[in-house]
Amino acid sequence: MKLITVKNEQELSELTGELLIGWMLSKQTRFNLSITAGTTPEGVYRYLAPKIEKSRAFRHVHYYNFDEIPSTDPAFIGITMRDLNKLYFNPAKIDASQIHHLTSENYAEHDERLKQDGGLDAILLGIGQDSHYCGNLPGATQFEDQTVKVQATGALRTRISGHFDSPDLVPDHWVTMGPRSIMAARKLVLIALGSQKAEAIWHLVKGPVDSKYPASILKLHPDLTVIADEQAMKEVQ
Amino acid sequence: MKLITVKNEQELSELTGELLIGWMLSKQTRFNLSITAGTTPEGVYRYLAPKIEKSRAFRHVHYYNFDEIPSTDPAFIGITMRDLNKLYFNPAKIDASQIHHLTSENYAEHDERLKQDGGLDAILLGIGQDSHYCGNLPGATQFEDQTVKVQATGALRTRISGHFDSPDLVPDHWVTMGPRSIMAARKLVLIALGSQKAEAIWHLVKGPVDSKYPASILKLHPDLTVIADEQAMKEVQ
Amino acid sequence: MKLITVKNEQELSELTGELLIGWMLSKQTRFNLSITAGTTPEGVYRYLAPKIEKSRAFRHVHYYNFDEIPSTDPAFIGITMRDLNKLYFNPAKIDASQIHHLTSENYAEHDERLKQDGGLDAILLGIGQDSHYCGNLPGATQFEDQTVKVQATGALRTRISGHFDSPDLVPDHWVTMGPRSIMAARKLVLIALGSQKAEAIWHLVKGPVDSKYPASILKLHPDLTVIADEQAMKEVQ
Amino acid sequence: MKLITVKNEQELSELTGELLIGWMLSKQTRFNLSITAGTTPEGVYRYLAPKIEKSRAFRHVHYYNFDEIPSTDPAFIGITMRDLNKLYFNPAKIDASQIHHLTSENYAEHDERLKQDGGLDAILLGIGQDSHYCGNLPGATQFEDQTVKVQATGALRTRISGHFDSPDLVPDHWVTMGPRSIMAARKLVLIALGSQKAEAIWHLVKGPVDSKYPASILKLHPDLTVIADEQAMKEVQ
Numbered sequence: 001m002k003l004i005t006v007k008n009e010q011e012l013s014e015l016t017g018e019l020l021i022g023w024m025l026s027k028q029t030r031f032n033l034s035i036t037a038g039t040t041p042e043g044v045y046r047y048l049a050p051k052i053e054k055s056r057a058f059r060h061v062h063y064y065n066f067d068e069i070p071s072t073d074p075a076f077i078g079i080t081m082r083d084l085n086k087l088y089f090n091p092a093k094i095d096a097s098q099i100h101h102l103t104s105e106n107y108a109e110h111d112e113r114l115k116q117d118g119g120l121d122a123i124l125l126g127i128g129q130d131s132h133y134c135g136n137l138p139g140a141t142q143f144e145d146q147t148v149k150v151q152a153t154g155a156l157r158t159r160i161s162g163h164f165d166s167p168d169l170v171p172d173h174w175v176t177m178g179p180r181s182i183m184a185a186r187k188l189v190l191i192a193l194g195s196q197k198a199e200a201i202w203h204l205v206k207g208p209v210d211s212k213y214p215a216s217i218l219k220l221h222p223d224l225t226v227i228a229d230e231q232a233m234k235e236v237q
Numbered sequence: 238m239k240l241i242t243v244k245n246e247q248e249l250s251e252l253t254g255e256l257l258i259g260w261m262l263s264k265q266t267r268f269n270l271s272i273t274a275g276t277t278p279e280g281v282y283r284y285l286a287p288k289i290e291k292s293r294a295f296r297h298v299h300y301y302n303f304d305e306i307p308s309t310d311p312a313f314i315g316i317t318m319r320d321l322n323k324l325y326f327n328p329a330k331i332d333a334s335q336i337h338h339l340t341s342e343n344y345a346e347h348d349e350r351l352k353q354d355g356g357l358d359a360i361l362l363g364i365g366q367d368s369h370y371c372g373n374l375p376g377a378t379q380f381e382d383q384t385v386k387v388q389a390t391g392a393l394r395t396r397i398s399g400h401f402d403s404p405d406l407v408p409d410h411w412v413t414m415g416p417r418s419i420m421a422a423r424k425l426v427l428i429a430l431g432s433q434k435a436e437a438i439w440h441l442v443k444g445p446v447d448s449k450y451p452a453s454i455l456k457l458h459p460d461l462t463v464i465a466d467e468q469a470m471k472e473v474q
Numbered sequence: 475m476k477l478i479t480v481k482n483e484q485e486l487s488e489l490t491g492e493l494l495i496g497w498m499l500s501k502q503t504r505f506n507l508s509i510t511a512g513t514t515p516e517g518v519y520r521y522l523a524p525k526i527e528k529s530r531a532f533r534h535v536h537y538y539n540f541d542e543i544p545s546t547d548p549a550f551i552g553i554t555m556r557d558l559n560k561l562y563f564n565p566a567k568i569d570a571s572q573i574h575h576l577t578s579e580n581y582a583e584h585d586e587r588l589k590q591d592g593g594l595d596a597i598l599l600g601i602g603q604d605s606h607y608c609g610n611l612p613g614a615t616q617f618e619d620q621t622v623k624v625q626a627t628g629a630l631r632t633r634i635s636g637h638f639d640s641p642d643l644v645p646d647h648w649v650t651m652g653p654r655s656i657m658a659a660r661k662l663v664l665i666a667l668g669s670q671k672a673e674a675i676w677h678l679v680k681g682p683v684d685s686k687y688p689a690s691i692l693k694l695h696p697d698l699t700v701i702a703d704e705q706a707m708k709e710v711q
Numbered sequence: 712m713k714l715i716t717v718k719n720e721q722e723l724s725e726l727t728g729e730l731l732i733g734w735m736l737s738k739q740t741r742f743n744l745s746i747t748a749g750t751t752p753e754g755v756y757r758y759l760a761p762k763i764e765k766s767r768a769f770r771h772v773h774y775y776n777f778d779e780i781p782s783t784d785p786a787f788i789g790i791t792m793r794d795l796n797k798l799y800f801n802p803a804k805i806d807a808s809q810i811h812h813l814t815s816e817n818y819a820e821h822d823e824r825l826k827q828d829g830g831l832d833a834i835l836l837g838i839g840q841d842s843h844y845c846g847n848l849p850g851a852t853q854f855e856d857q858t859v860k861v862q863a864t865g866a867l868r869t870r871i872s873g874h875f876d877s878p879d880l881v882p883d884h885w886v887t888m889g890p891r892s893i894m895a896a897r898k899l900v901l902i903a904l905g906s907q908k909a910e911a912i913w914h915l916v917k918g919p920v921d922s923k924y925p926a927s928i929l930k931l932h933p934d935l936t937v938i939a940d941e942q943a944m945k946e947v948q
Contacts, residue, residue, distance in 0.1 A: 002739055004768040022733010028713050028934060029593045057715040118592055119503045143446035183457040209380035220420040220457060223739060239502050241531040259496010265476050265697060266830045294478040355829055356740045460502060617920035657931040683854035693855060694894040694931060
């Protein structure tokens with residue numbers, strides 16, 4: 001595990017963007033990448049998008065979504081895809097052929113598809129205050145899960161309802177790559193900002209492996225890089 | 238995870254030996270390897286030793302022990318080193334400069350030393366009926382442990398006492414790379430023979446990640462190969 | 475460059491077979507390989523074929539021919555494919571979907587196809603007394619050539635005519651991956667037996683880079699392993 | 712080979728800097744790097760230096776000089792080291808323990824030292840109008856040369872005399888990693904700016920392998936990235 005402490009969001013955005021550009025350009029053949037939605041990476045994508053958009057050097061990069069929250073409206077594309085389109089795929093003008101949507105329909109074949117396509121080279125992860133990453137909320141998945149459908153009932157349903165304007169739209173499930181699928185990637189990079197993430201970072205870096213803190217398992221990956229500001233790192237330094 | 242089913246011990250020994258030779262020869266620079274003692278790999282070392290002994294092509298391979306059980310006799314070299322000397326280091330005539338002993342004295346620096354030396358390229362693991370690997374017996378270590386000293390009291394003391402002719406020799410501790418240190422290696426290969434290992438293999442391949450079954454965590458490594466005979470594989474196929 | 479000297483053909487066959495098995499098993503995803511026909515590798519394929527045939531562990535290996543000599547008979551499959559079928563593909567029962575034929579029709583797309591498929595992970599090469607490898611005979615290709623069609627006229631036509639029972643069958647061309655395409659593979663392993671190869675091995679290992687000795691360029695590859703017997707190595711040790 | 716065309720020096724500097732940062736951060740263990748002096752990379756180092764200086768994330772990067780021009784003054788540190796100190800090592804505050812000077816005294820052990828230290832992970836190269844890179848001027852080295860001492864006589868002496876204020880200071884030799892040593896690195900990235908480099912880029916990308924154009928050999932490396940502006944790329948697109 002490599003810990004990199006940055007001063008602020010701007011430094012995090014630049015360094016993470018630089019790291020991703022360098023990783024993409026480290027392979028002459030197809031590079032398979034998963035990237036996170038959310039607020040922490042917004043600056044990363046603002047940094048990356050114009051650079052990716054203007055260069056043909058990144059046409060070998062394929063993007064695989066690692067989770068998706070649909071709605072009861074079958075015409076809705078999903079929370080993750082909507083957000084990634086807005087944050088990155090649209091401003092970076094990524095060609096549709098390079099984007100691989102994870103959906104309620106194709107999730108069961110996702111791991112095999114990834115294997116056939118050469119496996120994931122890297123994943124950019126965020127982390128929640130509750131230690132979740134991707135759709136791996138506490139209680140939603142188990143460490144041994146590959147890509148799964150999570151039943152959204154009780155507290156889990158409440159957790160995702162904030163994404164929707166109307167309770168009628170809240171779906172009864174979501175899909176996500178589970179811990180086993182995430183750990184199968186060759187490289188992981190996780191970003192965090194702010195003291196409200198400090199406890200989650202402690203569980204990730206120093207805490208016991210405990211399913212109550214989903215990201216606590218990531219410390220076992222042989223190639224994990226954590227980039228966070230001093231506030232988020234304050235419990236581990 | 239890659240599962241390879243073989244017919245019998247001879248096939249396992251040959252295939253594992255071939256795999257190790259190929260991996261060693263896949264790097265032009267230093268190759269750092271950990272190998273297991275025990276009965277399962279005996280055939281592997283019989284296969285390997287004469288080939289390694291007669292060739293200068295393997296001088297770049299460095300061996301790092303991943304555990305050690307000392308005795309109360311300070312002159313005793315330790316169970317792991319004694320067994321590896323007999324099984325492999327002596328017949329393969331490995332030069333002392335290529336062998337890195339893990340001891341009660343140096344275990345605390347082991348992870349940093351490995352990192353300075355370039356990290357472990359590969360580990361050859363066995364598995365116990367109780368799902369242990371290296372010195373990671375149920376109850377002895379936690380998933381988040383790096384290289385540690387395990388206090389050998391109660392049932393744990395009983396577990397290692399069989400290695401010694403006299404109860405006076407049984408030590409009050411052993412040292413082992415913990416799950417976190419093992420998972421940090423670039424490649425893992427685990428071998429198993431016989432139906433008495435079938436349940437442990439099930440926990441490894443299909444079972445939940447559960448500290449009662451230490452090897453259940455290994456399923457989360459991005460580059461794990463399991464080689465076992467049909468008896469050991471019978472619950473996972 | 476790594477030089478490995480073996481005692482005889484049996485040792486060369488075993489070690490090369492072991493190396494290839496280990497390399498194939500070093501990737502969990504698709505492994506792209508090119509292998510040579512000829513007499514030197516006969517023992518390698520006798521060693522490999524039964525092992526590959528009986529295991530499902532090698533289904534991720536794809537074979538790309540690196541040259542082909544057709545005949546004037548359009549129904550003839552080609553010298554390389556005929557020989558590889560006999561030496562390896564048939565006894566190892568390689569599925570047709572894993573074999574990618576290089577032909578007079580598809581050679582111009584060969585490099586792009588390889589790139590799309592992830593690039594060649596490794597090539598097993600032989601070497602001729604004249605320092606040729608693949609279809610790169612002296613005067614046939616230039617160091618900067620990718621996969622090309624070679625016009626078989628004059629001395630070059632004579633060189634291939636020995637493959638045919640009748641002069642009417644000798645084609646007016648062959649196809650081959652040129653030096654630039656061969657050098658683009660991630661790993662090269664080259665095998666040689668006998669004192670008649672000693673001069674070619676000298677040019678490969680120690681001699682100047684000179685197009686009169688096509689294999690002299692291979693010394694510039696960052697991951698080349700040469701396995702040869704003492705007779706073939708006698709000028710370089 | 713991967714060709715990346717950028718609009719101007721600023722884009723080249725940023726993209727090359729990003730690439731190097733990403734490559735450095737792609738390894739958790741020691742990363743061995745060679746970097747070029749000259750005017751083309753000035754912007755790259757202005758981009759990199761403050762980022763490298765303020766972060767502890769780059770302490771695993773070791774720098775190996777690939778050439779050196781001494782002077783007749785034994786107290787002089789050498790043209791390459793002087794320039795790299797000014798351009799990068801000083802502003803980036805690289806610790807002396809991470810800098811490995813190539814000198815007239817240690818050049819003969821340079822290749823073996825690199826191998827012992829794990830080999831070069833990457834080299835940042837420039838290119839001259841005469842197609843030279845490092846100290847590989849036309850006529851100075853041969854493609855098969857490892858690290859060598861070049862006798863500076865005749866035209867070669869004239870070529871380096873411009874580095875010195877007084878003819879008395881011009882040395883009778885320089886040292887450089889030769890083509891064989893450069894090609895042994897795992898990754899190469901070469902940068903170029905301006906139409907005066909267009910012909911050299913043509914020889915590199917499309918031209919025949921010819922010792923009159925030293926960089927023409929680089930097209931045979933399996934992992935070469937060329938970053939250049941439109942003027943420098945104008946003959947190859």
